[in-house]
Every structure is written in C-alpha cells, then in structure tokens.
Amino acid sequence: MFKKYDFETYTDRTGLDSAKWENIPIPDAQVSEGFSKIPMWVADMDFATAPSVIASMLRRITASPAFGYYGLPATGYFDAIRSWQLERNGVDIGSDEYISYENSVLGGVANIINTYTEPGDPILLQSPTYIGFTGTVNNAKRTIVLTDLKQDENGTYRMDYEDMEKKIVENNIKVAIFCSPHNPTGRVWEKEEIAKYVEICAKHNVIIAADEIWSDFIVGDKKHIPTQSVSETAKQIVAAMYAPSKTFNLAGMVGAYSIIYNDEMRKKAKEHAATTHYNSPNLLSVYALIGAYTGGGEWVDELRKVISANMDYAYEMMKTWDGVTVQRPQGTYMMFPDFTEFCKKRGKTLDDVLKRCVSVGVICQDGRPFHGECHIRFNMALPTAKAKEAFDRLDRYLIKEEW
Numbered sequence: 050m051f052k053k054y055d056f057e058t059y060t061d062r063t064g065l066d067s068a069k070w071e072n073i074p075i076p077d078a079q080v081s082e083g084f085s086k087i088p089m090w091v092a093d094m095d096f097a098t099a100p101s102v103i104a105s106m107l108r109r110i111t112a113s114p115a116f117g118y119y120g121l122p123a124t125g126y127f128d129a130i131r132s133w134q135l136e137r138n139g140v141d142i143g144s145d146e147y148i149s150y151e152n153s154v155l156g157g158v159a160n161i162i163n164t165y166t167e168p169g170d171p172i173l174l175q176s177p178t179y180i181g182f183t184g185t186v187n188n189a190k191r192t193i194v195l196t197d198l199k200q201d202e203n204g205t206y207r208m209d210y211e212d213m214e215k216k217i218v219e220n221n222i223k224v225a226i227f228c229s230p231h232n233p234t235g236r237v238w239e240k241e242e243i244a245k246y247v248e249i250c251a252k253h254n255v256i257i258a259a260d261e262i263w264s265d266f267i268v269g270d271k272k273h274i275p276t277q278s279v280s281e282t283a284k285q286i287v288a289a290m291y292a293p294s295k296t297f298n299l300a301g302m303v304g305a306y307s308i309i310y311n312d313e314m315r316k317k318a319k320e321h322a323a324t325t326h327y328n329s330p331n332l333l334s335v336y337a338l339i340g341a342y343t344g345g346g347e348w349v350d351e352l353r354k355v356i357s358a359n360m361d362y363a364y365e366m367m368k369t370w371d372g373v374t375v376q377r378p379q380g381t382y383m384m385f386p387d388f389t390e391f392c393k394k395r396g397k398t399l400d401d402v403l404k405r406c407v408s409v410g411v412i413c414q415d416g417r418p419f420h421g422e423c424h425i426r427f428n429m430a431l432p433t434a435k436a437k438e439a440f441d442r443l444d445r446y447l448i449k450e451e452w
C-alpha cells in the first residue's frame with residue numbers, strides 16, 4: 050500500500066546500544082522463550098530515517114571530511130526551518146533571528162525554566178504528563194504543580210481551565226509547560242483551546258514553554274496549531290520548541306531549535322543557555338535537519354499513513370477488550386489505554402498485566418510515571434506487520450487465554 054519509501058523492513062537493533070532494544074522498562078519482567086522481542090516503549094521509531102536526511106549528511110561528509118569547529122551554516126539551516134514551518138504549519142517566522150539552536154527539546158524547556166524561576170519554584174504541568182517533563186523539572190530542583198486533563202463524555206481529554214487558573218494563582222506560577230500535540234494522550238489541541246490556555250497564562254504573567262516536538266505527527270483529521278500563532282499575546286509569552294528528532298528518528302543525532310519572538314525573552318534565554326556552555330550544534334545533526342526539512346515532507350506524509358494504519362488496527366482491537374478503555378490518538382505515535390476495569394474484573398494488578406505483555410515479547414511502558422493510574426503506553430512507530438503481530442499476541446495471550 051505504501052510504496053515509495055520502506056516502512057516495512059524491521060531491523061533488530063540488539064547490540065547497537067539502542068535504549069529501546071537493550072532494556073526492558075518493567076522491573077522483573079522477562080520475554081518468555083519462543084517469543085521474539087517487539088519493543089514498543091521509548092519514543093523512537095523502528096524505521097530508517099528519510100533518504101533525504103542520509104543524502105544531506107553524506108554530502109557534508111564527502112564535501113569536506115574535516116569535522117573541526119563550525120558554526121551554523123550561513124545558508125541552509127535557517128532557510129530549512131523557515132520553509133518547513135511555512136509548509137507544515139502555515140507559519141511565516143519572518144526572521145532567522147527568532148530561531149535559536151537548542152541541544153534538545155527538553156534542554157530548551159529546561160533553559161526556560163532555569164531562566165525564569167529559582168530552585169524550589171513551582172512549574173505548571175498538565176497531567177497525564179510526559180515522563181521527560183517530570184525528570185526535567187525535578188532535575189532543575191523546581192516543584193511540579195499538576196493540573197489534570199479531564200476526559201469528556203467521549204473520552205476526549207480536555208483542559209480544566211478553572212483548575213489551571215486556581216493552581217496558577219495559589220502557587221504563584223511563573224512558568225508553564227504546554228505539550229502540543231500532547232504526549233501521552235495524543236490530543237491535538239484546537240485553536241480555541243490553546244487560545245484560552247494562553248489567555249489565562251497571560252492574565253497571570255506566566256511564561257509558556259511550548260513543546261511542539263510532535264507537531265509533524267498529526268494522525269487524525271486535525272491540524273497542528275502552533276501555540277504562538279493563536280494571538281499576538283501568544284507570540285510574546287511563548288517560547289516554542291521544535292525538532293526534527295521525533296519526526297525523522299534522529300534523537301540520537303541530538304539537535305532541536307526554539308522559536309522566540311519576544312526580544313527580551315530570547316535575549317535572556319540565550320544568555321542563560323550560554324552559561325552552560327553545553328548548547329553548541331553537532332555538525333552532522335545540522336545537515337540532518339537540512340535534509341529532513343528540505344526533502345523529507347513526502348516521506349513524513351507516508352509515515353503518518355503507516356502510523357495511522359497501526360493505530361487503527363490497535364484501536365479496533367482494544368475496543369473489543371473487555372475492561373480496556375482507549376482513545377484513538379489525534380497525534381503522536383503513542384497510545385495510552387486504560388486497564389483499570391480490566392484489572393478489577395480479572396483480579397490482576399497493572400504490574401501483572403505489564404509482565405504478561407513483556408512475557409509474550411510486547412515490551413510496553415508503565416503508564417503510571419505519566420500519571421495514568423492504570424494505563425499502558427504503546428509506541429506504534431514500527432512496521433504495520435509487527436504492530437499487528439504485537440496486538441494479535443496480546444489479544445491471544447493477555448485477553449483470550451486464561452493466565
């Protein structure tokens with residue numbers, strides 16, 4: 050069905066120091082004999098990156114195989130970011146000046162936290178939340194204040210604005226982290242939802258670190274709305290973080306970028322980043338970005354179809370599982386089903402379920418560190434045949450067979 054690019058080859062990355070392939074994130078869990086491993090946890094993809102990425106890196110290597118000290122290329126890097134943002138998000142950044150290299154998206158988020166708050170200060174996060182935010186805020190010795198997303202009658206996660214404002218006021222919040230699209234729920238926020246979030250933050254002088262690393266993974270019928278695009282105020286109070294790393298499977302190359310329109314905020318953030326001396330670009334990752342953003346559009350669009358197909362398969366199957374509640378994500382390549390009723394009905398704990406998944410080779414992730422009480426997080430970025438195999442195994446050994 051998806052012909053032009055190869056999203057079917059499945060490569061066992063054992064022995065290559067892959068976090069996803071070398072580790073099992075569930076304590077005391079083991080893959081039983083006779084089952085192959087299908088890692089479906091940490092957010093990288095079991096696909097080779099886009100051909101345009103490899104071509105761009107190779108061009109740079111062959112043009113000059115000297116890898117000394119280099120700055121960002123005078124042409125190519127900023128142009129690529131600006132054209133990608135225009136093409137994918139309809140955003141005309143206007144000037145290269147607003148774009149800054151960041152070593153990683155979490156590095157950029159941490160930099161905003163460190164620039165605008167002191168140790169001990171509270172940071173507002175939505176719950177469920179991405180485990181990386183928890184780590185970033187804890188590492189910075191700030192405290193986490195959670196505002197819960199609420200599921201409506203259709204199970205769609207919604208922001209609770211009243212609770213959010215209350216938490217901001219009670220805790221004197223100065224910085225909020227906003228994840229859009231949202232990991233782990235897969236929500237792609239509507240313009241009105243984002244505008245209301247921004248408005249409340251603006252009213253209380255809260256700066257927003259908007260993590261939009263998943264913006265290229267819209268896998269439903271929605272559109273990614275960049276947080277900064279919702280109003281003139283948003284442009285002034287939001288530091289937006291983007292990267293080609295999630296989209297093109299380049300996390301190991303290291304490299305991201307921020308867009309900050311507010312001159313004072315950008316100056317402060319840059320000054321603070323400079324204090325660490327840890328924010329210089331990796332040469333090849335710069336060329337990876339150029340290749341990704343100038344020639345990778347069609348590849349991403351095909352990839353999104355593959356992820357969509359995987360999600361459809363898993364969603365339709367999980368809907369038939371008694372006691373499991375699941376939403377079809379609108380974005381990201383993660384699924385986050387709730388096993389609460391399943392556990393109650395079967396007299397099992399979430400740990401039992403996680404271990405059972407791993408025992409049949411499906412290496413998934415505990416949802417609790419993401420604040421999903423009895424949830425499991427599944428990474429769907431793998432060839433469709435393997436995604437099907439994983440869910441077929443679960444259907445047989447977790448659901449249908451007694452254990």
Ligand SMILES: Cc1ncc(COP(=O)(O)O)c(C=O)c1O
Nearest residue numbers: 092153154155156179232260262
């Ligand atoms: C929302 C979100 N932000 C950031 C990251 C990590 O980005 P980086 O490796 O650039 O810090 C991830 C990875 O899964 C993520 O899901």
